[in-house]
Amino acid sequence: MAVDYLVIVVYLAGMLAMGWWGMRRARSKSEFLVAGRRLGPAMYSGTMAAIVLGGASTIGGVGLGYQYGLSGAWMVFTIGLGLLALSVFFSARIARLKVYTVSEMLDLRYGGRAGVISGLVMWAYTLMLAVTSTIAYATIFDVLFDMNRTLAIVLGGSIVVAYSTLGGMWSITLTDMVQFVVKTIGVLLLLLPIAVVKAGGFAEMKAQLPTEYFDPLGIGGETIFTYVLIYTFGMLIGQDIWQRVFTARGDRTARWGGTVAGTYCLAYAVAGAVIGTAAKVLYPKLASPDDAFATIVKDELPIGVRGLVLAAALAAVMSTSSGALIACATVANNDIWSRLRGIVRPEGEQHDEVKGNRAFILLMGLAVIATAIALNDVVQALTVAYNLLVGGLLVPILGGLLWKRGTAQGALASVAVGGLAVIGLMAAYGILANEPVYYGLLASLAAYVAVSLATRPTDAAVLAAWRERLAGRAPAHDNASETVSEQVPAAQ
Numbered sequence: 001m002a003v004d005y006l007v008i009v010v011y012l013a014g015m016l017a018m019g020w021w022g023m024r025r026a027r028s029k030s031e032f033l034v035a036g037r038r039l040g041p042a043m044y045s046g047t048m049a050a051i052v053l054g055g056a057s058t059i060g061g062v063g064l065g066y067q068y069g070l071s072g073a074w075m076v077f078t079i080g081l082g083l084l085a086l087s088v089f090f091s092a093r094i095a096r097l098k099v100y101t102v103s104e105m106l107d108l109r110y111g112g113r114a115g116v117i118s119g120l121v122m123w124a125y126t127l128m129l130a131v132t133s134t135i136a137y138a139t140i141f142d143v144l145f146d147m148n149r150t151l152a153i154v155l156g157g158s159i160v161v162a163y164s165t166l167g168g169m170w171s172i173t174l175t176d177m178v179q180f181v182v183k184t185i186g187v188l189l190l191l192l193p194i195a196v197v198k199a200g201g202f203a204e205m206k207a208q209l210p211t212e213y214f215d216p217l218g219i220g221g222e223t224i225f226t227y228v229l230i231y232t233f234g235m236l237i238g239q240d241i242w243q244r245v246f247t248a249r250g251d252r253t254a255r256w257g258g259t260v261a262g263t264y265c266l267a268y269a270v271a272g273a274v275i276g277t278a279a280k281v282l283y284p285k286l287a288s289p290d291d292a293f294a295t296i297v298k299d300e301l302p303i304g305v306r307g308l309v310l311a312a313a314l315a316a317v318m319s320t321s322s323g324a325l326i327a328c329a330t331v332a333n334n335d336i337w338s339r340l341r342g343i344v345r346p347e348g349e350q351h352d353e354v355k356g357n358r359a360f361i362l363l364m365g366l367a368v369i370a371t372a373i374a375l376n377d378v379v380q381a382l383t384v385a386y387n388l389l390v391g392g393l394l395v396p397i398l399g400g401l402l403w404k405r406g407t408a409q410g411a412l413a414s415v416a417v418g419g420l421a422v423i424g425l426m427a428a429y430g431i432l433a434n435e436p437v438y439y440g441l442l443a444s445l446a447a448y449v450a451v452s453l454a455t456r457p458t459d460a461a462v463l464a465a466w467r468e469r470l471a472g473r474a475p476a477h478d479n480a481s482e483t484v485s486e487q488v489p490a491a492q
Contacts, residue, residue: 022167054320065276082235186312
């Protein structure tokens, strides 16, 4: 394992080095939080694919393939569909808004009264998303070094917190681009063909396994529908995803770069399911489906290759973890803390804003590590996160983009009713039940429509300013230094 260890250590050292390099570029709030809004198509596509394909998509995707066969691809497949829908239908408008958070978008659309409440829901979602990714370090480091769970979480989490705190979105962008390449080589180009060959090829896999393993709908229609509600719609409204859209240098980059990333996700989904199906042939009686990825890597891959594929799994976890962490810190600072204190920062305080956001990343990172140590169930934590996001925020966000009659009162009612309904239904039916997101979403929609129609329409001046901003004609309120940064060639 010495060669494998060396590969992992070099990889982790590289992540920290890129954090240090990113610190030299993050000189303003815009550069620190959204990479100066100037990523070109190549970097945008790679980093967007990296953030949405995390540990759940890699380790969990292979586990679903082990349990259900090819239909286990549906979870990751619906993530790809959500990213495609976001990129084709909404990303250009989102990029033109020139904001930093989803709550700022809601304030622009509804007149400045939705920020704190929506910020609290989004903060809870991004926090739990970061926690689930951090918990996954324990699985990977256990395979690598037979390490204690708590120590594994602290080690993995500390590296992510370190490079994210140092350089913000620039560091995360650079590390995500490396992680995208490592995942592509490790999972798609190495593990996928090796797993199929070791299992005897597709003909042998079909001979060894029940026919339902090769049924595209074998996982069940209700499960697929739930995945669409949670993951496809979740991709449309998550702060972690929107914050990446804000990094695009223009409309075309956001639309076409995101489309490429979404298509890549679809291929990744199929690859994970095939690897899991092959693992079922090789190891038919594993204690847990989630052990399939680590087992096939540990037992079937040659020295060196094994280290690279484990680095790919680590890359998947780190990319999602770092993206969720900076999103969590951005929401906590900009949408909650600053608003509660009534802070309006002058235009010239770029350096202080970088310091403040850096401090919040460090603070939220410590909270994520502590929470991850206290929790055990990744699936439950992830389900809570997405139920809150979709049940509380999907309707007011999409309603604001698509229905001009929606009002601030309707948006607030939708967030409150949907969020409370989801929490109450999870308590009644159980966290993993489908009913919370179904009924919570319906309650949120009903509250939004009813209250919006019962209250006065949004002020015409607010809607006019909103339309100007959507069209990209209104000035953004980024730091003055962004004007300077726009003179630098866009990152490709």
